[in-house]
Each structure stands twice: as C-alpha cells, then as structure tokens.
Amino acid sequence: MTLSDMTYRICTFGCQMNKHDSERVAGLLEESGLCALADDAHDADADVVVYLTCCVREAADKRLFGQVASLKSLPDSAGAPKRRLVAVGGCIGQRDGAALVESFPHIDVVFGTHNIARLPELLAGAHSLSTPQVEVLDGQGTCATDLPSRREHRWHAWVPIMTGCDNFCSYCVVPYVRGRERSRTPDDVLREVTALLGDGVREVTLLGQNVNSYGRDLFGEPRFATLLRQVAGCGVERIRFATSHPKDISDETIAAFAELPAVMPALHLPVQSGSDAVLRAMRRNYTAEHYLGLVRKVREAAARAGKGEVALSTDVIVGFPGESDADFEATMDLMRAVGYAQAFTFIYSRREQTPAARLHDDTPRAVVQERFDRLVALVQQSAWGCNQLECGRVVEVLFEGASKRDARVLAGKSPKNQTVHAPLPPGAAVADFTGEVLPVRIDTARTWYLSGALLNEALADVSADGNADGSA
Numbered sequence: 411m412t413l414s415d416m417t418y419r420i421c422t423f424g425c426q427m428n429k430h431d432s433e434r435v436a437g438l439l440e441e442s443g444l445c446a447l448a449d450d451a452h453d454a455d456a457d458v459v460v461y462l463t464c465c466v467r468e469a470a471d472k473r474l475f476g477q478v479a480s481l482k483s484l485p486d487s488a489g490a491p492k493r494r495l496v497a498v499g500g501c502i503g504q505r506d507g508a509a510l511v512e513s514f515p516h517i518d519v520v521f522g523t524h525n526i527a528r529l530p531e532l533l534a535g536a537h538s539l540s541t542p543q544v545e546v547l548d549g550q551g552t553c554a555t556d557l558p559s560r561r562e563h564r565w566h567a568w569v570p571i572m573t574g575c576d577n578f579c580s581y582c583v584v585p586y587v588r589g590r591e592r593s594r595t596p597d598d599v600l601r602e603v604t605a606l607l608g609d610g611v612r613e614v615t616l617l618g619q620n621v622n623s624y625g626r627d628l629f630g631e632p633r634f635a636t637l638l639r640q641v642a643g644c645g646v647e648r649i650r651f652a653t654s655h656p657k658d659i660s661d662e663t664i665a666a667f668a669e670l671p672a673v674m675p676a677l678h679l680p681v682q683s684g685s686d687a688v689l690r691a692m693r694r695n696y697t698a699e700h701y702l703g704l705v706r707k708v709r710e711a712a713a714r715a716g717k718g719e720v721a722l723s724t725d726v727i728v729g730f731p732g733e734s735d736a737d738f739e740a741t742m743d744l745m746r747a748v749g750y751a752q753a754f755t756f757i758y759s760r761r762e763q764t765p766a767a768r769l770h771d772d773t774p775r776a777v778v779q780e781r782f783d784r785l786v787a788l789v790q791q792s793a794w795g796c797n798q799l800e801c802g803r804v805v806e807v808l809f810e811g812a813s814k815r816d817a818r819v820l821a822g823k824s825p826k827n828q829t830v831h832a833p834l835p836p837g838a839a840v841a842d843f844t845g846e847v848l849p850v851r852i853d854t855a856r857t858w859y860l861s862g863a864l865l866n867e868a869l870a871d872v873s874a875d876g877n878a879d880g881s882a
C-alpha cells in the first residue's frame with residue numbers, strides 16, 4: 411500500500427490553535443492523496459493516526475501517552491493485526507522530540523509545531539524506510555501560513571495572527587514550547603481573510619496566545635486594534651478572537667471591539683485568580699482591581715456604542731501553590747462581581763519546566779477539590795443567569811447543523827457564543843439551514859444552551875428558494 415491509498419484520522423487535544431493545525435494537517439494529507447476515515451468507521455481501521463497534542467496540563471500528557479501505548483498492538487475492527495503509521499505533533503512533539511520514539515518505538519513520526527508542512531514527507535519516509543522520522547525545529551521560525559486546509563465548517567475559519575508568547579506566566583509552558591511572539595504581517599492576514607471570504611466564510615476567529623500584543627515584534631508597539639478594524643473592513647460578517655491577556659488589552663482594542671458591528675459581543679478575558687497575591691505568584695502583571703476596571707470599561711464602551719451586553723468568559727486555576735482560603739474566596743468574589751457567561755475551570759497542574767513547579771505546595775488535595783467544586787457550581791449558576799436574560803429575545807443564530815442528540819433539532823451559535831437549539835421545521839432539511847444566519851425567538855434558557863423557534867421570515871426565506879439567504 412502506498413501513502414496515497416491510506417486513510418487517516420486526526421486526534422486533537424488542547425486549544426483552538428491545535429484545532430486550526432488539525433485543519434491544516436487534514437489539508438496537507440488530502441493534498442498528498444490520503445482520505446479521511448469515514449465518520450462512522452472504527453478508529454482502529456485508520457492507516458495513519460496523527461495526534462496534535464497539548465502539554466499545558468499533566469492530564470493531557472497522560473491521556474496522550476495512554477492512547478499512543480494502546481495503539482501498539484491494537485488489531486483492526488475485524489480483529490486482524492493492523493500495521494498503521496502513528497505521528498505525534500503539537501506541543502508534546504515539540505517538547506519531547508526523539509524521546510517520544512525512545513519511550514514508544516511504534517511511533518513512526520514526531521513533528522514539531524513549526525514543521526507541520528513536512529508531515530507528508532516524514533510519513534512517506536517512515537513508510538518506505540520503516541525507520542522513525544523525527545523533525546522538530548526550534549520555536550523561532552515564522553508562521554507557515556500558505557498551507558492547504560480542510561476546514562471543519564465551510565462558513566468558519568480559524569486565522570492565526572501570531573504564534574508564541576512572551577509573557578512567561580509562572581505556571582505555563584507555552585513560551586518554552588511554542589517560542590517567542592511572532593506576528594504575521596497585516597497584509598498576509600488580510601490576504602488570507604479575503605481569500606476565505608471568497609470561499610464562503612462568514613465568521614473568522616483570529617488566533618494567538620495573546621492577540622492583544624499582536625504586532626509588537628513587527629512595529630515596536632501592539633497593533634491589534636488596527637488589525638481588527640482592517641479585518642472588519644474586508645467585509646467579514648462575524649469576527650471573534652482569542653486569547654486576550656488582561657495586562658495587554660488596550661483602550662484602542664476596547665474601542666474597536668465595542669464599535670465594530672462585525673466583532674461579536676463575546677470576550678474571553680482569562681483572569682486565572684481573583685487574589686492579588688496569587689496573581690503576583692503567577693506573574694500575571696495585573697491586580698484584581700485592574701481586571702475589574704477593564705471589565706467595566708469594556709461594558710461601558712459596548713453600551714455607548716450600542717453593542718449592548720457583552721458575554722464575558724474566562725479561565726480560572728484553582729489550587730495554585732500557596733493559595734489560601736482567603737485567596738480562593740477573593741476568586742469567588744471576583745467571579746460574582748463579573749457574572750461570567752462561561753468559565754473554563756482547572757485544577758493547577760504542575761509543569762516541570764516552569765518556575766511555579768519550584769513553589770511550595772502544601773494545600774491538601776481534598777481542599778483543592780472542594781474549592782474546585784464550589785467554583786464549578788458558581789460558574790453554572792452564573793451561566794444560567796446570563797442565559798435567562800435571553801428569554802423572549804430574538805437572536806441571530808449561525809446554524810452549524812443538527813444537534814448531536816436529536817437530528818430533528820438545529821444547533822448554532824448566537825452572537826454571544828451561546829449554543830442555540832431550534833426545531834427543524836417539518837419537511838425541511840438540515841442542510842438548508844447549515845451555515846446560515848437566521849433569527850430565533852428564545853423561549854427556554856438552560857445552563858449551557860438556549861432553545862427557541864425560527865421566526866416566520868426565516869422560514870419564508872428558506873422555503874422561497876430552498877435555501878436561506880442569510881441576511882435576516
């Protein structure tokens with residue numbers, strides 16, 4: 411069997427950058443003649459398995475190693491011995507390089523975060539030579555931006571605007587693994603966005619570990635606000651971005667966020683802790699008071715510009731070394747004060763290369779777990795409260811297809827990034843709605859989703875031409 415006769419499956423861990431890298435890996439493999447394993451096929455039947463990995467938390471390391479180990483003697487779905495090519499990329503590929511092959515000799519390819527473009531050749535080499543291929547460039551390369559991509563959704567694209575991070579938060583391995591900040595030029599980003607629009611994309615998510623410092627390496631000062639205005643000027647209907655470091659979000663960026671109608675009213679602003687002592691130990695370079703001031707500024711600017719409410723989301727780490735009861739209560743207070751629409755909560759994970767790994771950590775695990783459970787309960791309550799505000803309102807939903815649980819229910823995203831469900835009208839096909847922006851009147855709000863009904867004019871649009879025009 412040659413490489414071009416093979417099927418592949420990609421397993422993605424971690425952040426949105428990895429999701430985007432997965433689309434590029436898929437594009438590269440398909441350009442080399444490989445086919446994606448059918449959705450309903452058994453994973454064990456893939457001829458090539460590619461892992462895009464994350465090393466931010468220990469649990470993801472363990473999960474990856476468990477999955478890779480289990481592939482060694484895994485038969486195909488009919489129980490026959492199966493020879494397959496295994497490739498490991500992403501942060502763990504970048505971090506561990508050849509050591510991965512020493513631990514798992516059945517790995518055929520290890521590639522770094524800067525060598526995605528070389529994956530087809532590395533797989534071909536491993537296949538023809540039956541020798542593992544390891545290629546990991548250091549973290550100072552430029553962003554490879556002209557690679558083919560097989561997007562998950564035709565109407566949405568991830569657009570990386572920078573890679574790496576200069577912040578060195580004390581718990582985080584990203585700067586050591588992904589390297590220092592490198593921004594793409596505005597021309598390069600705008601060229602890609604224009605091409606995507608021509609390809610039917612309606613929503614773009616601009617990606618970077620810290621988008622607020624975009625351009626500092628190019629111009630000596632951040633120019634994210636300018637880039638946002640330029641991207642909006644290309645005619646994109648919906649713009650989102652992630653991730654924003656609170657110390658770097660500028661007044662210009664807040665103004666652009668508030669004033670540009672295409673920029674969706676949802677802002678992910680990771681706070682990590684509400685305690686100044688913990689924030690200092692984390693080397694986050696802001697205080698809780700500064701953070702709350704930013705939240706106020708964002709909300710006031712959005713209200714002034716007529717954008718309305720902003721759905722704020724965040725990341726929080728519980729159990730950072732030395733976190734006291736009072737520190738944790740400060741986090742709870744901050745969470746209540748902001749009223750987040752969503753929060754990603756994590757128990758602190760010690761990462762060997764980082765300064766925080768050397769901090770004394772004597773909080774009993776049970777205490778950390780109890781804090782974590784309380785935080786999760788608060789997040790759920792807060793998300794439910796934000797969703798309740800939508801009852802009775804009409805929201806513009808970008809439909810993504812059928813709900814995972816019920817093929818007769820459409821699912822999509824509101825401008826605030828809430829999941830919205832609406833019954834599929836009788837006799838209609840899901841495909842007629844997929845990728846369309848249509849108005850839905852919300853009648854029920856749960857913790858993690860909203861339900862409602864498509865408005866009549868949306869149905870009229872769809873039935874008039876067999877497809878919605880998306881201008882509702």
Ligand code: SF4
Nearest residue numbers: 575577578579582584
């Ligand atoms: S800002 Fe901090 S947490 Fe985020 S990637 Fe950079 S070092 Fe890691």
